[in-house]
Amino acid sequence: MAKESTHPVGSGWLKYFLNRDGLMLGSGMFLELLLSISALLIRSAMYSSGEAFRAFFSFISPSQLFLINSCIGFFAATLIAAGLIKLAYRLRITVNARYWVYVASGLFIVYRSFDILQSYRWQAIGTFLGTSQPVDLYISNVLLVSSCLSLLIGLVRALLDSDLANKTLESQNTVLIYQIHQLQRLEENARKNETQLTVLLNSISSPIFFTTVDGIILACNDTFVRLFGKGETDLKSRHLRDVLPFHLFLQGKNCAEEVAASGEMQFFKGKHRDRVYECTMYPVVVYSGEISHICTLALDITEKLRAEEELRLLEAAVSNTAESIMITDTEGEIKYVNPAFEIMTGYTAQETKNRPSSFLGDQSQTKVSFREMWRTLQQGQVWRGIFLNKRKDGSSYEEKATISPITDEQGCITHYVAVKRDVSQEQQMEQHLIQIQKMKNLGLLAGGIAHNLNNALTIILGRSELALELMAADEPARESIGVVIRTAQTSSKLIKQILTFAKQNSKEAEVVKVGPLLQESIKVMRSCFPTNITIHENINALNALALVDPNELQQIVVNLLENSQHALQPDGGSIDISLDLIDLEEVTPTLTGNLPSGRYLRFTVSDTGHGMDPQVAEHAFDPFYSTKDVGEGMGLGLSTVHGSVKRVGGGIRLYSSPGAGTTIEIFWPEEKMRPLKPAFAVESKPDGKGISVLVVDDLQDIVEMMVVGLKSYGFQVKIFSDSASALEFMEQDPAAIDIAVLDYMMPKMNGIELAKRLRAFKPDLPSVLLSGYRMDVSDGEAKEVGFVAILSKPILIEELARTLVRYAKTSDQEPPVV
Known part of the structure; x- marks a missing residue:
C-alpha cells in the first residue's frame, strides 16, 4: 500500500508561489488583473461623467492615463513571461512543450507592446493603412488569442510527453522486477555457499581471506577478523586498504599484481603487531581461464625469525653507530670493537682483539680511578666517566665512556660493553668558555679599580702641577714635585693598560x-x-x-x-x-x-x-x-x-x-678598505681670559683642584658637585657659561644625561667629558649631546686648558675623541 502523503494537497504550489520565481508570476498576474479593472473604471468614468472626470484629472489627459496603464501592463507581461519560463524549467517539461511556453510568453509581451502603441496613438495601424476599419483592435485580439493558444498547446504537449514517459517507466519497472527476483534466487544460493565456506575458513587457525583481483574482501575467517577487524565482526565487501595496515596493503598489492600477471602463487613476508607472517597468495581460476579471485593464507613465523632479526638489527646498529663500542670479557680483554672505534683510535679490530682495554690509556694523565670503576662494574652497576687515551699515532684524546655489565640468564656477568664518545673538542670549548668568563669578570674588577685610581691620580697630578706653578724656579722642592708628576704619569700609563684589558679604554x-x-x-x-x-x-x-x-x-x-x-x-x-x-x-x-x-x-x-x-x-x-x-x-x-x-x-x-x-x-x-682620519691642530699656549667654564664633578677634591688650576690660566670658573645644582644655575643664567666640563660617573645623573639637559637651556653649549674609564660613546653621539672632546683621567690642567680654549672659541669644529 502506498504511503499516504503527510503534506496537504497543493502545498508544493504554495511553496512555489512563496519563492522568488513564484512571486514573479503571481505579481505579474495580479498587476494584469488590477490594470484590467483600472482600464474599465477609467472608461466608465469618462463616458458616464465626462466633464467631472476631466475637471478632477485636469493635470493629466485620458490618453496619458491609458499610456501609463499600458506601460505598467508591459511590465506585468514581462513578469508573467519570466515566471512562466521559470515554472516550465521547474516542472521539467519536455523541450518541445517548453518551446510553446516561449512562444506564448513572447506573443503576450508583443500584445502588451502593441497596447502601448495604441495608448500613444489610437488606430495607428488603421490610419497608416488608410482604412476606417478597427484594424488595430483586430491585431490586438489576434495577439492575445495567439498567446493563449500557444500556452494551451504547450500544456497539451507537456501532458502527452508525460504520458509517454510514464508508459516507458512502467515497461522498465517490469523488467527490473524480474531481474530482482532472479537476483534474490542467486543471493539465496550464494548465502548457502557462504555458510559452508565460512565454516571451512574458521576451522583454519591462520588468517585466510578471499578477495577480488581489485582487493575487495569476499570472505575471511575469524582469525583474520580478530587481527585486523578493529572491533568489527564483518569485513565482507571492505577494501583491503581500509582493513590492513598501509605497509601490509602495499606488500599485498604488489604480490597480487604478480599473481594476476603470472597466474602462479606468490609469497611475501609481512609484519603486524610484532608478529611476522609468511603470506602465500593462490590464484582462483574460473572455467574461462581468467583469475576471478585470490586466496591468501598467512602463516605465523615470528618465533622463527625473531632471533635472526634481533641479531641483524644489533649488528647493524653497532656497526653503523657513530659512537665507539667495545666489548670485553670479565678480565678486561677486548673481544669486539666496532668501526667507529677503529676510526677514533686508529687501531684495527685485529690489532685490539684479546688485548687488555687499558693499553689505550695515558696512565700518566688519566682522569679516572680504575679501581673504583672495576668495583662499580663488578657490583652489576653502570659506570660513567672520562678517559684520557692515546691513539695509535700517539696523539691524546678525551672520551666520555658509559660501561655496562652484560649478564646471562642466571644474572652472572659474562662481558662488559663500553659506549664511548670523543669529547676532546667539547672539553676545549668548555675550557675556553670558562677562560672567557673569567677574563670578563677580571676585566670588570680591573675597570672598577682603575676608575678609582684615575680619580686619585687626577688630584695628585693637578695639585702637583699647581704646586710647580706656585714655586719659584730655584725652589729645591720642584725636583720632588717633578718626581711625583712623572710617577703619576707612569701610573696613568699602567692604568690605561688595565683599562684596555677591561675593554673600557677603547682607543681609536x-x-x-x-x-x-x-x-x-x-x-x-x-x-x-x-x-x-x-x-x-x-x-x-x-x-x-x-x-x-x-x-x-x-x-x-x-x-x-x-x-x-x-x-x-x-x-x-x-x-x-x-x-x-x-x-x-x-x-x-x-x-x-x-x-x-x-x-x-x-x-x-x-x-x-x-x-x-x-x-x-x-x-x-x-x-x-x-x-x-x-x-x-x-x-x-x-x-x-x-x-x-x-x-x-x-x-x-x-x-x-x-x-x-x-x-x-x-x-x-x-x-678591504682604508678610511681617512681627519687631523686637527692644537694650540700651544692656553689663555682662558674671558672664557667662563662650568665644572661639575661629584668629587670635591677634583673640583677644588680644577678651580685653582683653571683660574691660574685666566678662566672664570663656576663649580658644582651635583647635577641638580648645575641645572638650576643654568636655568637662571644660561648665557653666563661658555663651555662645560662634566664628569661621566656621578650619582643620579651621569655626564651624558647632564649634557643633554644643559643644552635645553643653551643649545649651542660645548661640553668636555671627563672619565676615569672609557664609555661606549661614538663621535656622532658625542656631537649630538654637545661634547667637543672626551678626556680620560688623569689629565694635566694645562692639557684641559688647551682643550677649553680651543673649543670655547671654535665650537663649530668636529668633536674628536682625545
Whole structure:
C-alpha cells in the first residue's frame, strides 16, 4: 500500500508561489488583473461623467492615463513571461512543450507592446493603412488569442510527453522486477555457499581471506577478523586498504599484481603487531581461464625469525653507530670493537682483539680511578666517566665512556660493553668558555679599580702641577714635585693598560697596513735584545689591511717579544716572527672566543725557550699573573694583548709545552678598505681670559683642584658637585657659561644625561667629558649631546686648558675623541 502523503494537497504550489520565481508570476498576474479593472473604471468614468472626470484629472489627459496603464501592463507581461519560463524549467517539461511556453510568453509581451502603441496613438495601424476599419483592435485580439493558444498547446504537449514517459517507466519497472527476483534466487544460493565456506575458513587457525583481483574482501575467517577487524565482526565487501595496515596493503598489492600477471602463487613476508607472517597468495581460476579471485593464507613465523632479526638489527646498529663500542670479557680483554672505534683510535679490530682495554690509556694523565670503576662494574652497576687515551699515532684524546655489565640468564656477568664518545673538542670549548668568563669578570674588577685610581691620580697630578706653578724656579722642592708628576704619569700609563684589558679604554682603531707597522716595531726591539738571541723575521702580507690601533699593535709586539726574551734567558736562543694571510674554513675556537670562518691576518711569535706546563699556560693571559721574579713584571703584558685583540674581533691561540718553546698566534680579520682620519691642530699656549667654564664633578677634591688650576690660566670658573645644582644655575643664567666640563660617573645623573639637559637651556653649549674609564660613546653621539672632546683621567690642567680654549672659541669644529 502506498504511503499516504503527510503534506496537504497543493502545498508544493504554495511553496512555489512563496519563492522568488513564484512571486514573479503571481505579481505579474495580479498587476494584469488590477490594470484590467483600472482600464474599465477609467472608461466608465469618462463616458458616464465626462466633464467631472476631466475637471478632477485636469493635470493629466485620458490618453496619458491609458499610456501609463499600458506601460505598467508591459511590465506585468514581462513578469508573467519570466515566471512562466521559470515554472516550465521547474516542472521539467519536455523541450518541445517548453518551446510553446516561449512562444506564448513572447506573443503576450508583443500584445502588451502593441497596447502601448495604441495608448500613444489610437488606430495607428488603421490610419497608416488608410482604412476606417478597427484594424488595430483586430491585431490586438489576434495577439492575445495567439498567446493563449500557444500556452494551451504547450500544456497539451507537456501532458502527452508525460504520458509517454510514464508508459516507458512502467515497461522498465517490469523488467527490473524480474531481474530482482532472479537476483534474490542467486543471493539465496550464494548465502548457502557462504555458510559452508565460512565454516571451512574458521576451522583454519591462520588468517585466510578471499578477495577480488581489485582487493575487495569476499570472505575471511575469524582469525583474520580478530587481527585486523578493529572491533568489527564483518569485513565482507571492505577494501583491503581500509582493513590492513598501509605497509601490509602495499606488500599485498604488489604480490597480487604478480599473481594476476603470472597466474602462479606468490609469497611475501609481512609484519603486524610484532608478529611476522609468511603470506602465500593462490590464484582462483574460473572455467574461462581468467583469475576471478585470490586466496591468501598467512602463516605465523615470528618465533622463527625473531632471533635472526634481533641479531641483524644489533649488528647493524653497532656497526653503523657513530659512537665507539667495545666489548670485553670479565678480565678486561677486548673481544669486539666496532668501526667507529677503529676510526677514533686508529687501531684495527685485529690489532685490539684479546688485548687488555687499558693499553689505550695515558696512565700518566688519566682522569679516572680504575679501581673504583672495576668495583662499580663488578657490583652489576653502570659506570660513567672520562678517559684520557692515546691513539695509535700517539696523539691524546678525551672520551666520555658509559660501561655496562652484560649478564646471562642466571644474572652472572659474562662481558662488559663500553659506549664511548670523543669529547676532546667539547672539553676545549668548555675550557675556553670558562677562560672567557673569567677574563670578563677580571676585566670588570680591573675597570672598577682603575676608575678609582684615575680619580686619585687626577688630584695628585693637578695639585702637583699647581704646586710647580706656585714655586719659584730655584725652589729645591720642584725636583720632588717633578718626581711625583712623572710617577703619576707612569701610573696613568699602567692604568690605561688595565683599562684596555677591561675593554673600557677603547682607543681609536683604524684600518691600517699591519706589515709595515710590525716591521717598524720589530726594528726598534732588535736593538734592545742581547746578542745571544736571534730574531728571524718573515713578514709576507705587507699590503694586507686590518682594523687595529697602531699604538696597541706596537704594545702587542713589545709584550710578546719581552715574554719571549725572558723565556730564552740565560742561555739565549731564537725568536721566529711571521705575518701571513690564512683562510679559516670553519669556526675556530680561540682564547678570545670562537672565530667565524673567513680570511685573517695571522701574526705568529715563536721562541725556543723553556716553554710552559699546562697549569701555567692556562693562566698565561690572566691579569697580574706572572712567573717572573718580584720586580721584573706585574703580569699585565699578555692580559693587555688579550684585551686589545678581542676588542677588534680578533683571536689568540697558545701552543706551549715544557722544553719545547712557546708559540703565540694572533688573528685579525682582514679588511678591504682604508678610511681617512681627519687631523686637527692644537694650540700651544692656553689663555682662558674671558672664557667662563662650568665644572661639575661629584668629587670635591677634583673640583677644588680644577678651580685653582683653571683660574691660574685666566678662566672664570663656576663649580658644582651635583647635577641638580648645575641645572638650576643654568636655568637662571644660561648665557653666563661658555663651555662645560662634566664628569661621566656621578650619582643620579651621569655626564651624558647632564649634557643633554644643559643644552635645553643653551643649545649651542660645548661640553668636555671627563672619565676615569672609557664609555661606549661614538663621535656622532658625542656631537649630538654637545661634547667637543672626551678626556680620560688623569689629565694635566694645562692639557684641559688647551682643550677649553680651543673649543670655547671654535665650537663649530668636529668633536674628536682625545
